[in-house]
Amino acid sequence: MNRWGRARVSLVFGFADLVTAALVVLGVFVGLPARWAPVDVPASVLVALKLASGLSLIARARWAPRMATVGAALALALGLALVTGLALTASWLSGVYGPVGRGGALLLTLVAALALPYLVVLPVVQLVWLREAAPRAA
Amino acid sequence: MSVRVLAWGLGAWVLVCAVACWTVHRTFSLPEGRALPGVVIASLWEKGELVGRAVIARAGDPDGALDASLVSHAAATLVYESVVAEGPVVMHPDAALALSFVAGRDGVMATFDGRTEYVTPDDLLARQAYGKEIQWPAVGLRAGVDVPVLWALLSDRFGVPVYDLSRRVRLCRIRVVRSIPGDPPAPGAAVGVFTNRDVREAAFAAGRFLARGVNAEGHFRYLIDAPTNRTLAGYDWPRHAGATYYLAQVAALSGDAEVGSAALRAAGWMRDHAVTHCGAARCIGSERVVDVGATSLAVVAFVEIARTKLDPTYALVVPALTAFLRDQQRPDGDFMHEYDRESQRPIDIQLIYYTGEAALALSRAHALLGDARDVEAASRALAYLVGPGWSFFGSRYYFGEEHWTCQAMDDLWERSPNPAALDFCLRWHAFGRRVQYAAGDTPYDAEGAYGVGPLVPPQLTPAGSRSEAALATLDVARKAGVDEGELGPLEAQIRRSIAMLLRHQFHPGPRHLLADPAAVEGAMPASEVDWQLRIDFVQHTGGALIRWLGRSSADP
Numbered sequence: 001m002n003r004w005g006r007a008r009v010s011l012v013f014g015f016a017d018l019v020t021a022a023l024v025v026l027g028v029f030v031g032l033p034a035r036w037a038p039v040d041v042p043a044s045v046l047v048a049l050k051l052a053s054g055l056s057l058i059a060r061a062r063w064a065p066r067m068a069t070v071g072a073a074l075a076l077a078l079g080l081a082l083v084t085g086l087a088l089t090a091s092w093l094s095g096v097y098g099p100v101g102r103g104g105a106l107l108l109t110l111v112a113a114l115a116l117p118y119l120v121v122l123p124v125v126q127l128v129w130l131r132e133a134a135p136r137a138a
Numbered sequence: 139m140s141v142r143v144l145a146w147g148l149g150a151w152v153l154v155c156a157v158a159c160w161t162v163h164r165t166f167s168l169p170e171g172r173a174l175p176g177v178v179i180a181s182l183w184e185k186g187e188l189v190g191r192a193v194i195a196r197a198g199d200p201d202g203a204l205d206a207s208l209v210s211h212a213a214a215t216l217v218y219e220s221v222v223a224e225g226p227v228v229m230h231p232d233a234a235l236a237l238s239f240v241a242g243r244d245g246v247m248a249t250f251d252g253r254t255e256y257v258t259p260d261d262l263l264a265r266q267a268y269g270k271e272i273q274w275p276a277v278g279l280r281a282g283v284d285v286p287v288l289w290a291l292l293s294d295r296f297g298v299p300v301y302d303l304s305r306r307v308r309l310c311r312i313r314v315v316r317s318i319p320g321d322p323p324a325p326g327a328a329v330g331v332f333t334n335r336d337v338r339e340a341a342f343a344a345g346r347f348l349a350r351g352v353n354a355e356g357h358f359r360y361l362i363d364a365p366t367n368r369t370l371a372g373y374d375w376p377r378h379a380g381a382t383y384y385l386a387q388v389a390a391l392s393g394d395a396e397v398g399s400a401a402l403r404a405a406g407w408m409r410d411h412a413v414t415h416c417g418a419a420r421c422i423g424s425e426r427v428v429d430v431g432a433t434s435l436a437v438v439a440f441v442e443i444a445r446t447k448l449d450p451t452y453a454l455v456v457p458a459l460t461a462f463l464r465d466q467q468r469p470d471g472d473f474m475h476e477y478d479r480e481s482q483r484p485i486d487i488q489l490i491y492y493t494g495e496a497a498l499a500l501s502r503a504h505a506l507l508g509d510a511r512d513v514e515a516a517s518r519a520l521a522y523l524v525g526p527g528w529s530f531f532g533s534r535y536y537f538g539e540e541h542w543t544c545q546a547m548d549d550l551w552e553r554s555p556n557p558a559a560l561d562f563c564l565r566w567h568a569f570g571r572r573v574q575y576a577a578g579d580t581p582y583d584a585e586g587a588y589g590v591g592p593l594v595p596p597q598l599t600p601a602g603s604r605s606e607a608a609l610a611t612l613d614v615a616r617k618a619g620v621d622e623g624e625l626g627p628l629e630a631q632i633r634r635s636i637a638m639l640l641r642h643q644f645h646p647g648p649r650h651l652l653a654d655p656a657a658v659e660g661a662m663p664a665s666e667v668d669w670q671l672r673i674d675f676v677q678h679t680g681g682a683l684i685r686w687l688g689r690s691s692a693d694p
Contacts, residue, residue: 033274084155091159092228095166096311097240097592098581124148128141 010057013126017054020118021047042078049074069130072123079119086112168223168313177221179256182207183650184214186365215650219258219314227311236271236282239311240581241595242667248292250307255295264365264651268667281593332640337683343645343660344680345388348381349400356407364669367654375422379435381673383442384680390446398448405443408436409455417482419462430466430475433459434495441502460503463496464515471522493519494542501549517554520546524562537566541603548610563611570604571631582666586638595666598642601635602679608632609685636686639679
């Protein structure tokens with residue numbers, strides 16, 4: 001990929017990081033009804049990293065790749081933890097309550113589907129891109 | 139990290155996650171047969187209080203202590219709760235413990251220092267401990283066993299402080315099946331089995347329950363805690379008016395003089411104490427800011443009382459009230475839902491239900507008194523409700539709880555038919571069928587109720603109010619010549635809800651867990667496990683039963 005292409009991809013990932021930060025704020029700090037440190041603290045760290053990563057990628061800062069790597073790695077770790085937690089919770093609830101009903105199944109699937117693109121797929125793609133881009137940038 | 143490592147890592151995660159999910163599901167599910175054999179918890183209940191308990195091997199086995207309790211509590215009810223399954227619970231955090239029990243079905247087996255005690259579903263129901271721990275008002279979620287109450291019960295059973303108990307006790311959940319010797323089997327109003335006689339009896343019992351709660355002045359027992367029969371705080375004019383309307387309907391259908399007298403007392407209280415000046419017109423309310431809903435439902439009640447000749451003089455009160463409603467109407471057909479009596483100005487805000495209620499009220503008033511301005515205003519309101527009032531991106535796929543629109547459409551059909559309203563109502567009920575529970579969708583007795591998940595036992599009133607609207611829609615659809623084949627699913631939907639309401643009405647209800655069963659006979663609880671009784675629960679569910687009896691294809 002040439003320099004112009006990398007700049008465009010960098011811009012796309014930068015905006016994607018900012019969108020992710022906004023969605024985490026919306027989901028955790030607006031959507032959830034109570035404050036709980038085990039969720040709020042990692043979410044805050046993630047938001048801060050994603051903001052820094054997004055802005056640095058858009059600005060093509062020298063430290064952008066490092067910041068983006070840390071942000072993507074944390075997002076991936078938290079995303080995997082979230083999806084694992086949701087899947088285990090759904091399994092537990094279906095064990096306790098039996099059938100979860102069409103609505104319940106739909107709701108859980110939608111929540112997982114909303115988390116997957118931003119907190120699993122995007123970080124994976126970003127990590128791969130950063131990995132591919134790193135040697136050429138060096 | 140190389141791409142290959144990342145890919146392998148993700149693959150491993152998917153595999154581990156799947157195995158973990160399967161293991162968790164299997165560990166916490168309750169297949170019958172895994173239970174302790176021969177555990178039956180025999181309890182003696184008197185006026186909602188537990189007065190004796192024994193754990194026996196088989197229902198009917200003798201137990202000295204229990205037999206002695208039976209002698210000293212001759213009026214007590216013996217109840218067997220047979221343990222049919224047992225499983226683990228997650229004890230931390232409290233939210234997980236709270237959600238480890240299916241409301242109304244599961245209890246607790248606790249082992250502490252080699253001793254075992256039980257907290258049964260009846261123990262928890264008697265204290266109304268289900269659906270309490272986790273509350274998320276924004277999405278209407280109330281779920282989970284009340285953990286402090288659970289610990290208090292266990293502490294009482296063991297005679298050990300909660301602190302000590304919580305550190306060393308081992309908890310399991312138990313699934314029980316309840317039986318009461320000598321009691322007839324619970325009414326199994328399965329779909330298609332109930333008769334119009336069952337429905338009529340249930341509707342009249344609901345009316346008698348409401349009537350018993352009207353005091354000499356005309357005030358309702360607005361909210362009752364069924365297990366203790368305590369009247370709880372709170373009051374509301376729209377619901378007073380709605381309950382009065384229901385009493386008038388039952389009085390007319392049943393000819394029950396006591397119900398008629400209660401209807402007149404409740405209406406009299408409203409007429410004499412709540413009719414007030416709102417500018418040049420009259421409205422219902424006692425606060426500085428009054429709402430359209432109270433006046434609308436008062437009109438509906440007064441018209442019903444006059445129409446059914448309970449007291450024709452109530453027709454005289456109606457014109458001043460409908461004048462207020464018309465004054466509140468905006469040019470687009472919607473209403474300004476509040477009015478400031480001090481500044482004598484309408485407040486142009488909108489609240490759920492009130493426009494539909496106003497449309498129905500104006501239609502009913504026109505049917506009684508023939509004022510053309512009323513039917514014109516009602517028609518405009520209906521056109522707004524099914525047009526601009528429900529028009530946004532996605533409005534074809536999502537509907538709310540508003541259940542007066544279709545009743546107004548039905549009421550107006552002969553005088554001012556609105557095919558767009560019929561189309562709207564048919565689509566709303568088609569949406570409703572998507573979120574109506576079928577048998578086996580939840581662990582509860584919920585076939586015919588509405589909801590979206592298994593955590594919360596479904597509320598019963600929405601099934602009543604949606605059925606009122608669905609029956610109104612069915613009636614109009616038949617008049618409009620909609621193909622019977624298309625209406626079959628709608629009628630089946632209503633039938634499921636009516637059957638469900640019959641099963642859950644306190645008729646007689648869980649008598650052994652109630653301090654005064656006779657006081658709440660005929661009531662409709664909020665849900666299978668929430669036994670607060672508010673007057674509008676009966677109004678809406680009873681209203682559905684009455685509409686069922688009056689439907690155009692009513693069985694003999």
